[in-house]
Amino acid sequence: MNTYLEVILRSVAVYIFVVLAIRLFGKKELAQLSVIDLVFILLISNSVQNAMVGPDTSLAGGMIAAGSLFVVNFILKFFLFRSKKLSSLLEGDPVMLVHNGEVIQSHLDHVKISMEELEATIREHGVESIKKVDLAVLEADGNISVLSHNYEKRSIRKRKAHKVLRGNS
Numbered sequence: 001m002n003t004y005l006e007v008i009l010r011s012v013a014v015y016i017f018v019v020l021a022i023r024l025f026g027k028k029e030l031a032q033l034s035v036i037d038l039v040f041i042l043l044i045s046n047s048v049q050n051a052m053v054g055p056d057t058s059l060a061g062g063m064i065a066a067g068s069l070f071v072v073n074f075i076l077k078f079f080l081f082r083s084k085k086l087s088s089l090l091e092g093d094p095v096m097l098v099h100n101g102e103v104i105q106s107h108l109d110h111v112k113i114s115m116e117e118l119e120a121t122i123r124e125h126g127v128e129s130i131k132k133v134d135l136a137v138l139e140a141d142g143n144i145s146v147l148s149h150n151y152e153k154r155s156i157r158k159r160k161a162h163k164v165l166r167g168n169s
Contacts, residue, residue, distance in 0.1 A: 011052040011068035091140045098136035
């Protein structure tokens with residue numbers, strides 16, 4: 001087989017494997033990288049390098065592997081955009097974690113988010129307690145969105161104050 005065709009096929013196989021592995025092991029890992037997560041990603045990339053290029057460690061082999069990854073990524077993103085079903089299968093769906101100040105523990109357990117992680121995220125969004133959260137959702141990209149009535153009130157006050165300051169000038 002042509003060496004470059006082999007590099008392309010190996011690269012595509014590794015890409016698909018890594019996408020499926022990330023999906024299998026959970027989307028919350030994508031949003032916030034700890035030191036352990038960063039080391040893991042660096043080691044994974046190093047461990048699959050040889051699987052992609054095989055014995056061809058030339059510049060051309062590396063460029064072909066990288067180019068193959070860009071093309072496969074572009075194609076996959078195109079199909080994810082076009083197909084809600086495929087997007088849901090590979091990227092997952094949003095998961096409600098808190099509704100009207102009440103934690104949905106079964107959802108937390110399912111996505112393996114601890115109460116401490118949830119509380120920290122809520123504080124990062126400027127909300128002092130879970131009871132003041134209207135809605136918290138683990139999004140498909142791994143981020144946690146937090147909506148709070150108190151935040152909305154503060155935003156409205158800031159906008160009104162901004163208008164008053166503008167009006168005085």
